[in-house]
Amino acid sequence: MTNKSFELLVILDITSFDSELSDYDLFQQIIEKASRVLGINKLALVLDDPVLNNCSGYWGFETNESPTKEINDVKSNCFVYKFEDTNDYIYLEQNEPLSIQDQRYYAIFTHSLGDVFAKRRIRESLRQSEEKYRNILANIQEGYYEVDVNGHIIVCNQAFCKLLDYEFDELKGQNMLDFCINKRQVFKLYRQIWETELPKQVNTIKLKRRDGSITYGEASISLTRNNVGVVTGFNGMVRDITERINYQERLEYMSMHDALTGVYNRAYFEKQLDEFPKKQKYPVSMIIADLDGLKLINDSMGHASGDQLLKSFAKILLRVSNSAAVVARLGGDEFGMIIPNCSQSQAKEYVVKIRDLVKQYNQKNSILPISTSIGVACANKPKIALSEVFKTADDHMLHDKLYRSASMKSEIVKALMATLSEKDFVTHGHAARIGKICSEIATKINLPENQKTDLVLLAKVHDLGKVGIPAHILSKSGSLTSQEYEIMKKHSEKGYRIATSSPHLAGISRLILCHHERWDGNGYPLGLKEDQIPVECRIFAIADTYDALTSTRSYRQPISRQQAVKEIENNAGKQFDPDLVKVAIPVLKGMRM
Amino acid sequence: MNVGMGISRLPNTEEALADALKQAATCLEARSLTMVFYTGNHDRDVVRNIARKQLVSCPFITCAMPGLFDQFGIIDHGISVCVFYGVIAKTELFTNAGGLVYQAGQEVGKAIRHFSTKPGAIFLFPSVEQTQLQVLLRGVYANLGPSYTYFGSGSIDPGTEKGVASGGFVGGVINGAFKLTHNIGHGWIPVGEPMLVTRSEKNKILEFDGQPAVKRYSNMVNRTFDDDIQLLDNKYQLGIPCAKQRYLVRDVISIDGQALECVTDVPQNSIVTLMTTSIPALHVVAKKIIEEAVKAHSNPEFALIFDCMSRKRVMGKDFNKEIKSIFTALPSIPTVGLLTYGEIGSQSGVPFYHNKSLSVVIGGRVQ
Numbered sequence: 001m002t003n004k005s006f007e008l009l010v011i012l013d014i015t016s017f018d019s020e021l022s023d024y025d026l027f028q029q030i031i032e033k034a035s036r037v038l039g040i041n042k043l044a045l046v047l048d049d050p051v052l053n054n055c056s057g058y059w060g061f062e063t064n065e066s067p068t069k070e071i072n073d074v075k076s077n078c079f080v081y082k083f084e085d086t087n088d089y090i091y092l093e094q095n096e097p098l099s100i101q102d103q104r105y106y107a108i109f110t111h112s113l114g115d116v117f118a119k120r121r122i123r124e125s126l127r128q129s130e131e132k133y134r135n136i137l138a139n140i141q142e143g144y145y146e147v148d149v150n151g152h153i154i155v156c157n158q159a160f161c162k163l164l165d166y167e168f169d170e171l172k173g174q175n176m177l178d179f180c181i182n183k184r185q186v187f188k189l190y191r192q193i194w195e196t197e198l199p200k201q202v203n204t205i206k207l208k209r210r211d212g213s214i215t216y217g218e219a220s221i222s223l224t225r226n227n228v229g230v231v232t233g234f235n236g237m238v239r240d241i242t243e244r245i246n247y248q249e250r251l252e253y254m255s256m257h258d259a260l261t262g263v264y265n266r267a268y269f270e271k272q273l274d275e276f277p278k279k280q281k282y283p284v285s286m287i288i289a290d291l292d293g294l295k296l297i298n299d300s301m302g303h304a305s306g307d308q309l310l311k312s313f314a315k316i317l318l319r320v321s322n323s324a325a326v327v328a329r330l331g332g333d334e335f336g337m338i339i340p341n342c343s344q345s346q347a348k349e350y351v352v353k354i355r356d357l358v359k360q361y362n363q364k365n366s367i368l369p370i371s372t373s374i375g376v377a378c379a380n381k382p383k384i385a386l387s388e389v390f391k392t393a394d395d396h397m398l399h400d401k402l403y404r405s406a407s408m409k410s411e412i413v414k415a416l417m418a419t420l421s422e423k424d425f426v427t428h429g430h431a432a433r434i435g436k437i438c439s440e441i442a443t444k445i446n447l448p449e450n451q452k453t454d455l456v457l458l459a460k461v462h463d464l465g466k467v468g469i470p471a472h473i474l475s476k477s478g479s480l481t482s483q484e485y486e487i488m489k490k491h492s493e494k495g496y497r498i499a500t501s502s503p504h505l506a507g508i509s510r511l512i513l514c515h516h517e518r519w520d521g522n523g524y525p526l527g528l529k530e531d532q533i534p535v536e537c538r539i540f541a542i543a544d545t546y547d548a549l550t551s552t553r554s555y556r557q558p559i560s561r562q563q564a565v566k567e568i569e570n571n572a573g574k575q576f577d578p579d580l581v582k583v584a585i586p587v588l589k590g591m592r593m
Numbered sequence: 594m595n596v597g598m599g600i601s602r603l604p605n606t607e608e609a610l611a612d613a614l615k616q617a618a619t620c621l622e623a624r625s626l627t628m629v630f631y632t633g634n635h636d637r638d639v640v641r642n643i644a645r646k647q648l649v650s651c652p653f654i655t656c657a658m659p660g661l662f663d664q665f666g667i668i669d670h671g672i673s674v675c676v677f678y679g680v681i682a683k684t685e686l687f688t689n690a691g692g693l694v695y696q697a698g699q700e701v702g703k704a705i706r707h708f709s710t711k712p713g714a715i716f717l718f719p720s721v722e723q724t725q726l727q728v729l730l731r732g733v734y735a736n737l738g739p740s741y742t743y744f745g746s747g748s749i750d751p752g753t754e755k756g757v758a759s760g761g762f763v764g765g766v767i768n769g770a771f772k773l774t775h776n777i778g779h780g781w782i783p784v785g786e787p788m789l790v791t792r793s794e795k796n797k798i799l800e801f802d803g804q805p806a807v808k809r810y811s812n813m814v815n816r817t818f819d820d821d822i823q824l825l826d827n828k829y830q831l832g833i834p835c836a837k838q839r840y841l842v843r844d845v846i847s848i849d850g851q852a853l854e855c856v857t858d859v860p861q862n863s864i865v866t867l868m869t870t871s872i873p874a875l876h877v878v879a880k881k882i883i884e885e886a887v888k889a890h891s892n893p894e895f896a897l898i899f900d901c902m903s904r905k906r907v908m909g910k911d912f913n914k915e916i917k918s919i920f921t922a923l924p925s926i927p928t929v930g931l932l933t934y935g936e937i938g939s940q941s942g943v944p945f946y947h948n949k950s951l952s953v954v955i956g957g958r959v960q
Binding site: 003029061 | 695706727728731734735736737738739740787789833834835836837838841860861862863864866940941942943945
């Protein structure tokens with residue numbers, strides 16, 4: 001091989017660098033080439049640039065410290081090259097003074113290294129730029145995706161993956177359209193962007209998630225181009241607006257629906273009344289239904305029971321209605337139905353169906369039966385204002401209510417009495433025994449017959465108000481807490497309210513209210529004393545206490561009749577009317593229960 | 594400084610080592626460093642135990658070699674010793690350099706420099722299991738620099754008085770009033786067009802000029818290969834250009850898929866050429882190498898010859914002519930000849946790992 005050929009070989013070797021090696025491997029490559037091909041025995045590579053700093057190093061120096069002195073003292077066997085526009089340099093040293101050829105080799109070698117470092121700087125700058133871009137994409141809350149011209153997903157960020165609930169590996173290569181609910185619309189949009197080359201904003205794009213649920217996005221889509229400007233696909237930014245859309249839908253629903261029953265509300269009903277003539281689906285019938293005795297239920301059994309009744313009735317109306325009908329709750333206990341294409345006679349058939357379903361319901365729910373008053377009206381042609389039809393139906397309903405009122409309330413009270421009996425929190429026979437004692441005491445004091453009758457009835461229904469007391473308090477075997485006792489005390493008032501609703505019990509409603517008053521004024525609910533307390537209640541108090549003391553209770557054993565009589569004597573003038581106690585003692589002593 | 598050398602052909606290991614040491618006992622001074630080279634038919638552990646017993650407090654190096662030789666020819670069963678007297682010496686051992694070869698070399702270099710602040714001679718014997726010998730030498734050199742001289746060879750089971758360096762390497766450093774001259778060469782010449790190593794991993798070349806290495810190599814030598822690269826290594830080797838228009842020869846030892854496996858590392862992005870030779874050319878170069886080394890020393894008192902095992906394979910029976918050429922060129926001084934697995938030496942002060950080369954160290958007191 002000639003000198004020229006060898007020189008070419010050397011030049012080829014010293015300019016063949018792999019600029020993509022790690023910092024460590026690049027330094028090794030530099031030492032290897034410099035020592036083998038150039039014959040150097042010392043090398044210092046000083047790179048201040050942070051990008052290249054890790055490639056720095058010293059080789060062949062007999063010191064661990066930076067051999068600055070040695071490097072600064074440049075002799076004929078040394079070569080120093082300062083890299084352009086930097087403070088970086090390389091120091092090379094060989095045994096013998098540098099020949100012209102050596103200097104040529106060293107210059108080529110160091111220039112080549114300069115190119116390698118420049119490439120690394122550019123690559124690092126690109127890497128940092130890409131990393132920055134990736135970080136931005138990774139951290140933004142908007143979903144970002146890129147698809148090819150056929151719509152296949154090439155890249156997307158974490159937010160986009162989260163939007164669809166997939167991992168990137170699962171999305172990669174999938175067609176974006178497969179995740180769109182309205183593919184045709186989205187395809188059209190992409191075609192417009194392709195043709196106009198202009199970005200498009202989409203207010204709402206519906207996307208299908210992994211579990212089939214829909215997510216809503218606000219998207220901005222534009223063309224993706226390569227570095228020579230050729231269109232390679234599309235890219236989009238998608239903001240998740242599902243929460244906003246759901247909130248809007250919820251608000252819209254709430255503005256039109258009754259929160260308790262789920263049927264439409266009065267606002268929607270009235271809007272329908274206004275808008276209906278435009279739709280021209282005549283004849284139009286209207287049914288107005290009102291739940292009877294809801295207030296009585298709420299007062300006696302609590303609002304939860306009243307609410308349950310409303311929900312059950314709404315279900316019945318929805319079951320009866322067809323898809324075109326509008327069922328709405330118009331007020332506390334009033335419901336309305338607008339039924340298009342429905343004549344008066346057909347509407348009456350609806351009413352029959354409603355009453356049948358109510359009857360079925362009551363058979364299954366005797367404790368809390370539904371009682372309803374219903375009115376019907378019909379508009380055969382658009383000229384008749386629906387507001388008038390509504391008024392007519394409402395009048396009919398009120399008429400029905402008036403007609404049913406007395407019997408309805410009795411029915412309710414009857415139902416409540418049945419409930420009281422079913423709950424059986426009063427010891428079996430308690431009412432009958434008290435009734436007997438009361439009757440004998442009343443006879444002894446010559447109580448007029450009508451009062452005597454009321455007293456016997458009081459003995460029977462005095463605890464009616466307990467239907468509205470929670471079961472866990474009623475059935476509690478131990479002592480009541482003060483809070484529970486306060487709730488329990490309300491049964492007098494509840495009983496009073498129920499009784500006033502019933503024609504049969506209205507006469508003794510005040511007796512029910514006062515049956516826990518004490519002679520000394522320490523009773524409840526009114527704190528009446530002495531003669532302020534109706535005489536029937538004063539008699540009842542003695543009889544009730546005597547029976548309670550001599551009967552078995554879940555929380556205690558009975559005491560003897562003598563002890564009970566003694567107890568009543570002891571409380572004369574405190575809990576009981578002292579005169580009545582005197583009359584009652586012989587009666588009680590002579591009782592054979 | 595005194596140097597004693599001995600070679601024994603006695604079959605019994607204990608007797609052979611005692612015999613060699615007796616021959617090497619040239620003065621009454623205590624031994625400073627003893628290098629024991631033995632053929633593979635002596636048991637390693639027996640050699641080491643006896644060395645421990647006979648050398649007592651003297652640091653020593655033990656290496657198995659594929660053969661020994663003296664002026665009478667090849668010794669297939671023998672032990673030779675090289676004993677240094679009156680110098681400051683120390684041994685270093687590094688076991689299994691693993692993946693951090695350069696750093697392992699650096700550590701040893703630092704340890705040597707810590708021991709020997711004055712420049713000296715370093716004998717390095719890496720294990721042939723190590724596939725990155727050149728990286729290892731660069732690491733050793735990194736903190737020692739050109740003030741030290743480096744000699745040695747690849748060996749089997751290199752060890753010191755501290756233990757055996759499986760997969761690693763051992764080193765011995767000496768300081769004293771002596772001068773060592775050194776020369777190394779091979780006699781192989783480049784043929785054909787150069788090739789760029791576009792991909793390599795340690796001692797495997799995966800690609801030449803962007804093509805699979807075996808395919809490109811086959812085209813270059815105009816032959817197809819199965820797995821029988823052994824037939825080839827007599828004719829074509831690879832050469833990497835070095836300073837002063839020299840080449841480092843790299844033995845191709847096997848084919849691994851589309852990769853060529855060499856004795857040691859071939860750097861990625863280096864240029865290689867095919868190398869070839871003839872037996873007479875090898876003999877001529879051998880004589881020249883010795884003559885130049887001897888000429889460079891004013892007081893030659895002993896010689897250590899490292900002759901590559903694969904040169905013997907290339908020459909066959911003609912290897913005896915190489916031995917004759919070597920000893921003809923040498924003055925009548927104690928000499929130990931070793932057949933080796935790669936030779937360590939340098940021209941520019943930086944140690945390189947050579948293949949298919951002859952390396953000589955001539956030593957003597959400074960006058």
